[in-house]
Amino acid sequence: MTAVEQARALIARMTLAEKAGQVSQAFAVPFLPPVDQAVAEGRLGSLLFVPDPARINQYQRLAVEQSRLGIPLLFGFDVIHGLRTIFPVPLGLAASFDPGLVEQAQAAAAAEARASGIHWAFAPMVDIARDPRWGRIVEGAGEDPHLGSEMAAAQVRGLQGAAIGTPGRVIAGPKHFLGYGAAPGGRDYEPVSLSDAEIRNVYLPPFEAAIRAGAGNIMSAYMDINQQPAVASKSLLDDLLRGELGFDGFVVSDANGVQNQVAQHFAADEAEAAARALLAGNDMEMALGPNAFARLPELVEQGRVPEAVLDRAVERVLVAKIRMGLFDHPYVDEGEAARVLAEPAHRQLAQQAAERSLVLLHNREGALPLTPGAARRVAVIGPLADSVADTLGPWVFVPDKAETVTVARGIAERLAGVAEVTVEPGVQLRRAIASGLEAFGPPQRAWTDAEAEARFAAAVTAARAADQIVLVLGEAQSQSGERASASDLKLPGEQLALLDAVLATAKPVVLVLLAGRPLDIGAILPRVPAVLMAWYPGTRGGTAVARALFGDVNPGGKLPVTWPRSVGQVPIHYARSHTHTPDRAGSLYHDAPSTPLFSFGHGLSYTSFRLDPPVLDQPVLAPGGAVTVSTRVTNIGTLTGDEVVQLYVHQRAGRAMRPARELKAFQRVTLAPGESREVRFCIDGETLSYWNASERRTLLDPGRFDLWIGTSAEAELHLELTVA
Ligand code: NOJ
Numbered sequence: 001m002t003a004v005e006q007a008r009a010l011i012a013r014m015t016l017a018e019k020a021g022q023v024s025q026a027f028a029v030p031f032l033p034p035v036d037q038a039v040a041e042g043r044l045g046s047l048l049f050v051p052d053p054a055r056i057n058q059y060q061r062l063a064v065e066q067s068r069l070g071i072p073l074l075f076g077f078d079v080i081h082g083l084r085t086i087f088p089v090p091l092g093l094a095a096s097f098d099p100g101l102v103e104q105a106q107a108a109a110a111a112e113a114r115a116s117g118i119h120w121a122f123a124p125m126v127d128i129a130r131d132p133r134w135g136r137i138v139e140g141a142g143e144d145p146h147l148g149s150e151m152a153a154a155q156v157r158g159l160q161g162a163a164i165g166t167p168g169r170v171i172a173g174p175k176h177f178l179g180y181g182a183a184p185g186g187r188d189y190e191p192v193s194l195s196d197a198e199i200r201n202v203y204l205p206p207f208e209a210a211i212r213a214g215a216g217n218i219m220s221a222y223m224d225i226n227q228q229p230a231v232a233s234k235s236l237l238d239d240l241l242r243g244e245l246g247f248d249g250f251v252v253s254d255a256n257g258v259q260n261q262v263a264q265h266f267a268a269d270e271a272e273a274a275a276r277a278l279l280a281g282n283d284m285e286m287a288l289g290p291n292a293f294a295r296l297p298e299l300v301e302q303g304r305v306p307e308a309v310l311d312r313a314v315e316r317v318l319v320a321k322i323r324m325g326l327f328d329h330p331y332v333d334e335g336e337a338a339r340v341l342a343e344p345a346h347r348q349l350a351q352q353a354a355e356r357s358l359v360l361l362h363n364r365e366g367a368l369p370l371t372p373g374a375a376r377r378v379a380v381i382g383p384l385a386d387s388v389a390d391t392l393g394p395w396v397f398v399p400d401k402a403e404t405v406t407v408a409r410g411i412a413e414r415l416a417g418v419a420e421v422t423v424e425p426g427v428q429l430r431r432a433i434a435s436g437l438e439a440f441g442p443p444q445r446a447w448t449d450a451e452a453e454a455r456f457a458a459a460v461t462a463a464r465a466a467d468q469i470v471l472v473l474g475e476a477q478s479q480s481g482e483r484a485s486a487s488d489l490k491l492p493g494e495q496l497a498l499l500d501a502v503l504a505t506a507k508p509v510v511l512v513l514l515a516g517r518p519l520d521i522g523a524i525l526p527r528v529p530a531v532l533m534a535w536y537p538g539t540r541g542g543t544a545v546a547r548a549l550f551g552d553v554n555p556g557g558k559l560p561v562t563w564p565r566s567v568g569q570v571p572i573h574y575a576r577s578h579t580h581t582p583d584r585a586g587s588l589y590h591d592a593p594s595t596p597l598f599s600f601g602h603g604l605s606y607t608s609f610r611l612d613p614p615v616l617d618q619p620v621l622a623p624g625g626a627v628t629v630s631t632r633v634t635n636i637g638t639l640t641g642d643e644v645v646q647l648y649v650h651q652r653a654g655r656a657m658r659p660a661r662e663l664k665a666f667q668r669v670t671l672a673p674g675e676s677r678e679v680r681f682c683i684d685g686e687t688l689s690y691w692n693a694s695e696r697r698t699l700l701d702p703g704r705f706d707l708w709i710g711t712s713a714e715a716e717l718h719l720e721l722t723v724a
Pocket residue numbers: 078122175254255482
């Protein structure tokens with residue numbers, strides 16, 4: 001019997017209430033009413049937020065042994081950048097420009113999840129984000145559809161393996177369909193207006209890539225898009241996602257997304273919300289409170305929802321359970337979990353991922369790397385210097401905290417025996433406004449005024465006594481992520497005052513940033529010789545940062561987002577279309593350049609590289625053909641290092657305005673001093689085609705195209721290609 005036949009045979013035996021149960025998912029968390037009874041009665045098909053194998057087995061026993069049909073539960077969890085071993089946040093992983101590494105990281109995360117009894121990760125988050133005010137920019141791969149697509153596919157391959165049901169892997173659930181990242185003002189959950197062309201050419205490609213990689217689930221988005229909640233959009237879910245993209249897995253709503261249609265003043269009541277969500281194409285409802293989908297039996301009886309539509313949703317959920325092998329092996333081996341969660345190879349991978357995600361933003365006169373032992377007394381100062389939570393970042397629930405290496409600890413371990421390391425936070429970082437999500441992780445206690453004064457003074461004393469200062473500034477994890485949008489990009493809290501006081505000591509300083517978004521550091525750059533962007537680097541983050549600061553590893557990450565000079569430039573991204581004036585010189589504002597502080601793709605190294613003028617194997621792209629552009633990259637410095645060679649394209653004229661530049665390919669290479677490598681990129685019709693709004697289809701405009709090869713969106717080596 002195929003999985004579909006097996007599911008249908010089961011559906012034929014199910015009551016309406018059991019069907020509604022299969023498509024209902026609930027949070028099993030201590031601060032909500034227990035779900036045991038509902039599981040035992042077959043009123044829930046899936047639980048989320050249970051990371052503990054023993055509890056998973058308990059719930060599973062209720063489902064398998066007590067519910068009438070014994071259908072096992074599917075367990076989902078936010079495994080976004082690791083479970084026990086925490087990898088850099090997804091924006092940091094994207095900065096590695098290394099899809100192979102990202103795939104490995106997510107495979108390790110999947111192994112830990114699956115060993116814990118989790119079957120499904122609500123990941124990857126593949127929302128394109130072009131506004132760093134939006135807190136959730138940290139969860140995705142940044143602003144670019146091509147990089148976003150590469151990262152989306154890599155994460156699906158890593159999480160899920162070659163097919164659903166691969167041992168040691170989980171179902172991947174790309175989210176949030178669709179356009180969530182376009183939040184105006186960067187305000188989380190805000191209604192989004194997007195043209196069809198933006199949807200197709202910018203926001204959809206990462207989902208297409210994820211689906212091509214086999215993603216078994218998709219999560220619909222919260223906000224309203226073009227005047228309709230995404231969760232209720234049949235045109236998005238049924239027509240675009242299933243019809244056009246051919247997605248054949250199951251769609252889950254975001255938490256309470258179904259009920260929210262009432263709060264959004266779209267559905268009149270809970271029952272209508274349930275009907276509209278199911279009819280639009282959601283197959284499962286994720287809910288924090290009572291499930292609106294519990295109303296489905298009465299909706300079917302009243303003729304408001306055809307039973308066949310409910311059956312279709314149940315079938316998709318059951319097929320996922322069957323493919324995951326849950327009917328044969330519903331339980332998890334609790335002993336195995338401990339072994340997999342302790343896996344040293346995962347820690348090693350987390351360190352490698354953190355190292356490869358580091359972006360050296362600024363390095364005047366080779367201020368970095370530092371020489372170990374050159375300074376006898378090193379002060380590591382800042383609110384993020386020794387904070388475990390802020391080293392790990394958001395979407396972390398069961399990390400190994402004792403094992404987490406903060407920047408301060410990483411430096412102390414690196415300098416053991418050669419220098420004395422002191423650590424002072426100086427100031428405390430706290431949200432000005434609560435998120436409303438405190439039940440998931442209560443905020444830390446605020447310092448009293450006296451404590452704050454004493455801590456600040458202690459940091460200044462430590463700075464004065466040091467020969468070298470490493471400042472670790474940025475934003476706390478509670479200031480990044482969901483419901484953590486920012487109206488300003490300046491360093492939050494009293495960090496600028498701390499920076500001033502530390503710089504006033506006239507001691508040598510380098511700056512490490514921990515943050516989930518680009519911050520406004522334009523005024524700081526002239527004052528510090530070096531800035532290393534570390535994102536939230538995860539379990540081994542501090543080791544990675546210390547190794548980079550002291551030259552054991554050479555930073556080679558690149559920015560997956562354009563880094564603005566100030567919040568006033570936002571939204572800003574490199575792939576804008578031309579205006580009627582040549583605006584790249586930066587004449588769009590009267591009071592500031594319109595160029596960013598750092599371009600998309602920017603990132604320095606301790607060594608230097610030369611790119612040879614690129615060559616095309618043929619000047620004309622024939623219909624159905626392909627051309628190859630190649631260049632040679634040489635390490636002309638004295639240290640081994642990495643460069644990311646990037647290809648950008650631009651269409652000179654055509655049937656639509658196209659971006660002035662678009663990334664189409666990249667390759668990260670590691671080269672020893674003097675070593676060189678040929679890098680080749682293939683360009684075919686698909687590379688240069690786009691979705692045209694007037695003709696409502698994907699097409700390729702013939703004519704002349706510019707190609708640039710380089711090491712950021714400012715790439716200068718130019719070629720011309722004609723499309724016949
Ligand atoms: C809400 C978030 O939007 C979504 O990304 C997440 O997976 C769910 N909550 C579950 O935690």
